[in-house]
Amino acid sequence: xxxxxxxxxxKKIRLSKSLARKTVQQRLAAARKGRAAQVKxxxxxxxxxxxxxxxxxxxxxxxxxxxxxxxxFAAANPxxxxxxxxxxxxxxxxxxxxxxxxxxxxxxxxxxxxxxLADTPEKMVKLGEARLRDLIKTIGLYRTKxxxxxxxSKRLIEEHSGQVPHDREALEALAGVGRKTANVxxxxxxxxxxxxxxxxxxxxxxxxxxxxxxxxxxxxxxLLAVVPEQYRLHAHHxxxxxxxxxxxxRRPLCEKCxxxxxxxWPGKVVNSPVQIGNANK
Numbered sequence: 001x002x003x004x005x006x007x008x009x010x011k012k013i014r015l016s017k018s019l020a021r022k023t024v025q026q027r028l029a030a031a032r033k034g035r036a037a038q039v040k041x042x043x044x045x046x047x048x049x050x051x052x053x054x055x056x057x058x059x060x061x062x063x064x065x066x067x068x069x070x071x072x073f074a075a076a077n078p079x080x081x082x083x084x085x086x087x088x089x090x091x092x093x094x095x096x097x098x099x100x101x102x103x104x105x106x107x108x109x110x111x112x113x114x115x116x117l118a119d120t121p122e123k124m125v126k127l128g129e130a131r132l133r134d135l136i137k138t139i140g141l142y143r144t145k146x147x148x149x150x151x152x153s154k155r156l157i158e159e160h161s162g163q164v165p166h167d168r169e170a171l172e173a174l175a176g177v178g179r180k181t182a183n184v185x186x187x188x189x190x191x192x193x194x195x196x197x198x199x200x201x202x203x204x205x206x207x208x209x210x211x212x213x214x215x216x217x218x219x220x221x222x223l224l225a226v227v228p229e230q231y232r233l234h235a236h237h238x239x240x241x242x243x244x245x246x247x248x249x250r251r252p253l254c255e256k257c258x259x260x261x262x263x264x265w266p267g268k269v270v271n272s273p274v275q276i277g278n279a280n281k
Contacts, residue, residue, distance in 0.1 A: 036254060037268045254268040
């Protein structure tokens with residue numbers, strides 16, 4: 001009589017994975033229901049918690065906790081997308097340059113008319129700085145940004161045959177383009193696993209204790225060191241969206257946070273499984 005085929009996965013590992021899936025589902029459901037955690041009521045408690053986080057005094061995350069956090073982000077939003085409207089790598093580059101010290105929503109109001117007229121460097125140069133200023137005047141610092149967009153368009157034509165280069169050094173040599181902008185373009189246009197640290201990611205990294213640092217570059221380097229490789233491509237989007245809509249500056253929405261029980265910020269009280277209840281119902 002032939003032997004039975006052995007299970008490919010030991011029972012202990014199967015149970016562990018099953019428990020992990022159940023935990024993810026439970027925490028996602030709790031966040032959707034607004035039951036994940038409770039923010040401490042007094043503003044001074046939240047401010048004290050933020051000060052402690054900014055001083056880098058929070059406990060360290062374990063490797064397992066980091067993996068679990070990104071497992072939940074992926075389960076909640078498997079294919080995150082950037083919120084800046086664009087048509088091609090060039091319009092993406094322009095949109096990111098325009099978004100400096102401005103909101104994505106504000107940029108998206110101005111760019112449809114612009115990109116209808118100029119969606120290539122050649123068309124942008126032909127459009128001219130004066131007309132460009134008029135089209136983006138609702139965006140902060142529009143005069144400087146118009147000058148930069150025309151300058152970078154000319155350089156793309158002269159040095160890169162009108163194409164956006166797939167190269168950090170070449171991108172950062174363009175007018176108005178710094179490391180953060182280059183990271184966004186490399187990630188979205190070229191699929192590079194870069195992490196563009198804006199104000200939202202900087203806040204999330206420090207407040208949660210996931211990646212603390214005094215500068216965006218320091219936070220970026222720490223995130224690149226700790227984010228599991230399989231999650232690195234989308235980490236930039238997950239963290240930005242988390243900071244923009246959940247871990248907001250004044251009062252974080254911990255009750256809607258999928259990683260509330262992992263986060264090290266002391267300004268909240270995490271609800272227990274009993275308090276959460278069966279949020280799936």
